[in-house]
């Protein structure tokens with residue numbers, strides 16, 4: 001039977017690579033729905049997918065996860081189009097106005113903390129958050145709240161008698177307990193909204209399992225590792241493309257020491273793709289599944 005899969009933030013990076021990988025393993029038995037905020041970019045992604053999989057069923061859905069009205073309208077549309085959803089990948093995410101702390105980076109290079117710094121970005125990144133038209137903090141709204149609202153609105157197509165469905169969050173190893181505060185869940189006061197939003201998604205996934213497992217709905221979180229995408233290029237916006245290219249040999253070298261340097265969207269999507277093939281009942285609700293890559297760039301089996 002056809003599997004219906006919705007992916008948010010599917011028009012680039014890890015989301016697009018996941019769609020490509022899903023279609024490569026099964027073009028016929030899959031109905032993909034790319035949920036994107038920008039329809040021009042969504043259309044380009046659809047054309048790219050159809051170029052390599054001409055018979056695939058790839059639909060588009062306009063949705064801005066940072067906007068309450070957009071998410072509600074998109075969920076309405078989904079309920080009109082589909083009687084059930086088998087997988088929802090909650091992947092759209094932003095890290096706006098990142099500030100890279102050069103001093104902390106160099107201190108980290110000469111400390112015992114070096115591997116953690118490269119694997120998680122801990123201690124070297126802060127962001128300047130904005131406020132959405134709904135009055136929410138932008139990172140919280142985009143990465144977490146819009147997705148939460150989507151799940152609640154899609155309950156009728158996710159919780160179906162006698163079937164299971166999976167929610168799969170693209171979280172991060174940058175999700176740190178120290179960045180999250182229950183008194184300030186939107187992270188209005190701090191400078192690490194990205195880390196806070198990812199930690200909150202890990203907590204939310206646990207809560208969703210407690211609430212929904214008995215209705216056949218399961219939630220998991222993954223970290224794709226450090227992947228070269230629009231999000232990461234935005235961290236050092238003044239770097240021209242050629243400098244990133246020059247840094248690649250250094251990244252390949254670092255990958256010898258930390259296999260979290262997945263680097264390509266294809267390898268970064270490994271844990272998302274792996275979860276597609278698992279029975280949700282067999283998964284550990286407390287685990288974060290990691291995409292890993294060997295020193296030679298081979299994808300490894302995800303580990304919890």
Ligand SMILES: NC(=O)C1=CN([C@@H]2O[C@H](COP(=O)(O)OP(=O)(O)OC[C@H]3O[C@@H](n4cnc5c(N)ncnc54)[C@H](OP(=O)(O)O)[C@@H]3O)[C@@H](O)[C@H]2O)C=CC1
Pocket residue numbers: 008009010011012013014015035036037038041063064065066067091092093094142170171172173223224225226227228229230231232
């Ligand atoms: N790259 C990395 O090293 C890591 C990435 N991640 C996570 O992976 C996920 C995918 O990011 P990645 O592929 O790296 O980066 P990209 O910037 O390539 O992809 C992000 C996607 O999210 C979409 N998006 C952003 N804001 C919204 C919004 N308001 N509504 C709908 N869609 C939106 C973007 O759309 P648009 O093209 O319109 O901007 C884009 O399609 C994110 O959640 C990120 O936090 C986690 C760990 C590491």
Ligand SMILES: CC(C)CCC[C@@H](C)[C@H]1CC[C@H]2C3=CC[C@H]4[C@H](C)C(=O)CC[C@]4(C)[C@H]3CC[C@]12C
Pocket residue numbers: 117118119120121124125171172173174223225226232235236247
């Ligand atoms: C020679 C220097 C200029 C090289 C700078 C490298 C840094 C820009 C990157 C090194 C490690 C990277 C990251 C690690 C973890 C990612 C995390 C999992 C995530 O969710 C978002 C992106 C990361 C923080 C990423 C960002 C770039 C680095 C800090």
